[in-house]
Amino acid sequence: xxxxxxxxxxxxxxxxxxxxxxxxxxxxxxxxxxxxxxxxxxxxxxxxxxxxxxxxxxxxxxxxxxxxxxxxxxxxxxxxxxxxxxxxxxxxxxxxxxxxxxxxxxxxxxxxxxxxxxxxxxxxxxxxxxxxxxxxxxxxxxxxxxxxxxxxxxxxxxxxxxxxxxxxxxxxxxxxxxxxxxxxxxxxxxxxxxxxxxxxxxxxxxxxxxxxxxxxxxxxxxxxxxxxxxxxxxxxxxxxxxxxxxxxxxxxxxxxxxxxxxxxxxxxxxxxxxxxxxxxxxxxxxxxxxxxxxxxxxxxxxxxxxxxxxxxxxxxxxxxxxxxxxxxxxxxxxxxxxxxxxxxxxxxxxxxxxxxxxxxxxxxxxxxxxxxxxxxxxxxxxxxxxxxxxxxxxxxxxxxxxxxxxxxxxxxxxxxxxxxxxxxxxxxxxxxxxxxxxxxxxxxxxxxxxxxxxxxxxxxxxxxxxxxxxxxxxxxxxxxxxxxxxxxxxxxxxxxxxxxxxxxxxxxxxxxxxxxxxxxxxxxxxxxxxxxxxxxxxxxxxxxxxxxxxxxxxxxxxxxxxxxxxxxxxxxxxxxxxxx
Amino acid sequence: xxxxxxxxxxxxxxxxxxxxxxxxxxxxxxxxxxxxxxxxxxxxxxxxxxxxxxxxxxxxxxxxxxxxxxxxxxxxxxxxxxxxxxxxxxxxxxxxxxxxxxxxxxxxxxxxxxxxxxxxxxxxxxxxxxxxxxxxxxxxxxxxxx
Numbered sequence: 001x002x003x004x005x006x007x008x009x010x011x012x013x014x015x016x017x018x019x020x021x022x023x024x025x026x027x028x029x030x031x032x033x034x035x036x037x038x039x040x041x042x043x044x045x046x047x048x049x050x051x052x053x054x055x056x057x058x059x060x061x062x063x064x065x066x067x068x069x070x071x072x073x074x075x076x077x078x079x080x081x082x083x084x085x086x087x088x089x090x091x092x093x094x095x096x097x098x099x100x101x102x103x104x105x106x107x108x109x110x111x112x113x114x115x116x117x118x119x120x121x122x123x124x125x126x127x128x129x130x131x132x133x134x135x136x137x138x139x140x141x142x143x144x145x146x147x148x149x150x151x152x153x154x155x156x157x158x159x160x161x162x163x164x165x166x167x168x169x170x171x172x173x174x175x176x177x178x179x180x181x182x183x184x185x186x187x188x189x190x191x192x193x194x195x196x197x198x199x200x201x202x203x204x205x206x207x208x209x210x211x212x213x214x215x216x217x218x219x220x221x222x223x224x225x226x227x228x229x230x231x232x233x234x235x236x237x238x239x240x241x242x243x244x245x246x247x248x249x250x251x252x253x254x255x256x257x258x259x260x261x262x263x264x265x266x267x268x269x270x271x272x273x274x275x276x277x278x279x280x281x282x283x284x285x286x287x288x289x290x291x292x293x294x295x296x297x298x299x300x301x302x303x304x305x306x307x308x309x310x311x312x313x314x315x316x317x318x319x320x321x322x323x324x325x326x327x328x329x330x331x332x333x334x335x336x337x338x339x340x341x342x343x344x345x346x347x348x349x350x351x352x353x354x355x356x357x358x359x360x361x362x363x364x365x366x367x368x369x370x371x372x373x374x375x376x377x378x379x380x381x382x383x384x385x386x387x388x389x390x391x392x393x394x395x396x397x398x399x400x401x402x403x404x405x406x407x408x409x410x411x412x413x414x415x416x417x418x419x420x421x422x423x424x425x426x427x428x429x430x431x432x433x434x435x436x437x438x439x440x441x442x443x444x445x446x447x448x449x450x451x452x453x454x455x456x457x458x459x460x461x462x463x464x465x466x467x468x469x470x471x472x473x474x475x476x477x478x479x480x481x482x483x484x485x486x487x488x489x490x491x492x493x494x495x496x497x498x499x500x501x502x503x504x505x506x507x508x509x510x511x512x513x514x515x516x517x518x519x520x521x522x523x524x525x526x527x528x529x530x531x532x533x534x535x536x537x538x539x540x541x542x543x544x545x546x547x548x549x550x551x552x553x554x555x556x557x558x559x560x561x562x563x564x565x566x567x568x569x570x571x572x573x574x575x576x577x578x579x580x
Numbered sequence: 581x582x583x584x585x586x587x588x589x590x591x592x593x594x595x596x597x598x599x600x601x602x603x604x605x606x607x608x609x610x611x612x613x614x615x616x617x618x619x620x621x622x623x624x625x626x627x628x629x630x631x632x633x634x635x636x637x638x639x640x641x642x643x644x645x646x647x648x649x650x651x652x653x654x655x656x657x658x659x660x661x662x663x664x665x666x667x668x669x670x671x672x673x674x675x676x677x678x679x680x681x682x683x684x685x686x687x688x689x690x691x692x693x694x695x696x697x698x699x700x701x702x703x704x705x706x707x708x709x710x711x712x713x714x715x716x717x718x719x720x721x722x723x724x725x726x
């Protein structure tokens with residue numbers, strides 16, 4: 001006798017199961033659960049837009065309301081991925097316009113989105129609510145005008161670091177007077193002036209506005225009037241934080257900030273005039289997140305500010321903070337979980353500020369909850385790394401960038417193998433690691449042995465040979481994303497660990513001695529994996545098989561070879577040929 | 581056609597910006613620049629490119645001047661520029677700044693740093709000095725004769 005829950009009951013239970021991991025597990029229980037689950041899944045996350053295609057997604061999940069898709073490889077952020085590589089949103093929006101009329105949310109990262117795509121979003125999805133485009137490109141303010149004009153219930157428009165063709169600031173005026181639903185607006189990446197009166201009216205009529213990030217062109221004088229119209233703000237990003245010194249502006253700002261009782265996060269702060277920093281003192285004790293990474297203020301001003309933010313959990317700052325400022329941070333901000341220190345002058349070998357490894361050591365000593373670190377500095381030692389590893393065993397993300405490539409331990413001139421080894425050995429929960437400095441194959445031995453939960457690894461100018469790569473591929477059980485540039489890793493490790501590549505999202509290698517012949521072999525060996533050779537010098541067929549390729553991108557996929565490759569990408573096919 | 585290169589600008593000779601094309605390495609300060617290293621996103625670049633005008637006082641001079649620290653690459657360039665601006669001192673054989681009229685009167689270059697302390701010029705690397713200098717003062721002294 002068959003006995004099972006009625007479908008409706010199971011669906012109700014499943015509505016409490018939110019994460020992809022759990023949903024995927026549910027779908028594997030049996031065929032009927034697979035069926036029920038796929039009809040009631042509402043969100044889908046696609047980490048690599050070429051790993052699957054719209055048809056497959058729609059066929060399996062017919063009732064999606066929220067889609068998140070990522071396109072270009074991470075190294076595109078640093079100009080390593082050539083222009084025209086791909087990551088087009090267009091085929092997705094065309095398919096979803098037909099299949100998902102009830103779609104509410106689209107979140108994209110490193111994708112190419114045209115104004116046509118934005119128009120299609122605006123006109124196809126009646127209930128559209130959330131558009132987040134992180135590091136995207138290909139669209140203009142005309143496309144934004146279309147979204148503003150047509151999305152009746154828009155709640156979030158977040159342009160996070162996208163590259164927008166800024167034709168005019170008038171797009172903002174396209175929000176109709178009837179639009180009162182906005183909860184989050186991030187236009188920080190836009191270059192031109194937005195129509196300020198339209199912005200003010202928009203803010204006034206949206207009572208639920210919780211997040212507002214302005215762009216640099218919004219002058220400081222305009223802030224008080226804007227802030228008093230948005231008392232519910234939780235996150236706020238200023239424009240340029242400078243003006244002539246006027247006492248009444250300062251007191252207006254103080255009052256305006258004081259009126260935002262729920263403020264937890266501040267950002268913006270371009271062109272800071274230190275005299276106006278005290279305006280935010282009233283809100284400092286409530287802040288959990290502070291982004292000063294565009295603020296060119298010096299250490300004493302940063303110290304005065306940070307020492308008032310006892311509840312700070314996240315700080316992004318320029319290296320102007322210096323070691324002395326990080327000492328104060330370590331003393332005052334005991335709840336700190338995430339620290340990012342960016343370089344104010346990355347291209348000069350000479351240090352322009354007194355920020356060294358000591359600053360990070362202090363923070364690791366003083367902040368027991370430290371989980372996530374991104375730190376640019378000009379020198380490091382194994383001793384410092386040992387101390388950091390000992391002080392911060394709960395690190396989840398550790399990204400260290402010693403500005404000079406291949407810089408050794410500045411005290412002993414040894415490689416930094418042992419120091420990073422201590423990090424992976426002590427920090428058992430480490431999921432993301434970026435290496436720098438002078439490193440031999442030894443460090444990869446430690447990583448392969450200890451970094452069992454590591455999911456993403458970034459390597460540059462490191463290692464001695466294939467053995468290094470072999471350690472990583474054979475040892476890191478949880479590895480999903482591996483990106484490598486300018487390392488002496490060649491064919492052997494790749495071919496010996498080909499099967500590993502089927503278990504990962506993607507592998508990027510550039511300026512490494514990988515031969516074209518090895519790429520062809522990999523293409524033959526690997527089913528359901530695309531092996532893409534990127535070479536702007538012309539077809540690799542015109543050179544011997546032993547010739548090294550420029551760049552390689554390997555990723556698993558259900559979708560077969562790409563159909564939209566530009567002329568500088570060759571997909572190695574399963575017969576060992578290069579398609580024409 | 582790239583018009584920027586033919587544009588007339590005010591600036592010291594030999595201090596133009598170098599445009600970095602993708603895939604090429606160029607040089608800055610004797611070190612080759614590599615594409616994408618250090619890994620800093622585009623929108624984070626160029627934050628420090630603001631002018632840093634600081635006041636310069638010279639003991640005995642009737643009024644102060646202002647110089648833009650960003651337009652010099654090292655201490656020598658700064659001191660040469662100050663010599664030209666004020667015209668009352670010159671560099672002696674022992675690399676000291678001495679008065680043009682009274683050769684025993686020495687000008688000692690000092691600066692106020694961001695902590696408010698008065699420091700002697702030249703101890704720290706140029707870049708570090710340029711970031712932390714708030715104002716300059718050339719103090720006069722006559723070396724004591726024992």
